[in-house]
């Protein structure tokens with residue numbers, strides 16, 4: 001038996017995001033978001049569902065905090081719905097929206113749970129999208145106003161701030177391939193969007209630091225290593241470019257290295273949206289980086305015909321989640337190592353990690369999810385290994401606290417530690433939640 005231990009002050013958490021759980025899409029003065037518009041557009045969501053109600057967390061937050069306590073969480077990562085606070089993106093503040101998050105934060109603190117607040121997890125006010133969205137600079141400026149409102153309201157109680165969740169998804173899925181809201185398809189817009197998201201992060205940093213005593217501020221990325229599908233030169237190049245797309249493009253500028261020249265050339269972008277001084281703003285020092293890890297990428301070249309390439313990787317373990325993502329726990333260790341040894345940020349959190357599997361409520365009303373339990377166990381072992389290797393990993397957030405609206409996949413993909421019956425809104429702790437509670441109590445994984 002091996003005991004994989006964690007430091008005494010390790011932060012055990014779970015994560016969610018506003019649009020995925022809150023519901024109440026048009027209540028108490030909330031404005032329309034791009035996800036409201038997108039999910040209401042026929043054909044955009046695989047199962048035709050929306051986040052209109054989702055987990056109804058807007059009304060059930062109090063009970064949900066009780067469940068977090070039951071799991072023994074030390075921290076909870078949630079996001080704020082920008083249009084709930086500023087229905088038109090800027091200008092008039094909706095006090096009812098602020099009150100909701102203020103009550104939530106008070107409830108968390110009373111329960112002894114540290115709030116980690118993400119400012120932007122994809123639900124842009126529709127009005128700002130109508131004015132051009134992330135491809136235009138004024139959206140970054142509006143984000144600064146929104147940040148000021150949030151830190152004034154909650155900065156006395158919230159000390160951990162995450163500016164953005166997964167900028168790559170915002171730019172790529174939102175503006176290049178159009179699979180996510182707002183559903184646009186234009187590569188140059190996507191590149192401009194990526195810049196304005198990073199710029200808005202950099203502009204928000206000093207505001208948060210100035211207005212929040214003892215603030216810890218960072219940004220969250222979806223990260224993974226890209227492995228060549230074979231040792232061929234073409235596949236090695238494909239892996240390097242994939243690394244450029246996901247890692248170097250988004251982290252080099254934060255680390256003060258600017259945008260990678262090979263990627264600028266590959267994208268063929270004019271980069272005329274980058275103004276003098278932008279890169280200095282973007283590289284304001286962060287306290288931590290959040291890593292959302294799900295799977296590695298096996299990069300296969302599209303530049304040469306398949307029959308001319310070397311044979312593809314054979315997956316050693318044939319284990320894939322309901323999302324079709326390979327279960328590859330060592331990849332967590334690999335990406336944490338890449339981030340630490342190549343960039344050396346002061347701290348890292350695993351801000352999301354988890355899996356969608358088919359869950360069934362048993363005849364006894366329980367939900368036994370052994371594959372999710374194994375998923376968590378094996379990934380947490382890798383997290384422990386990373387700490388032993390000297391990587392400054394300070395905490396881990398399971399994705400997700402509860403089943404929720406999985407974007408274009410709708411309500412059909414369940415990632416939760418807690419099962420949600422969307423008809424009755426009944427919540428049931430899955431076996432994985434009970435397993436996670438044991439890990440938190442022991443501050444260790446026993447294998």
Ligand code: IFM
Pocket residue numbers: 017020166292352399406407
């Ligand atoms: O549900 C998403 C989350 O919103 C962002 N990271 C990946 C998760 C699973 O797809």
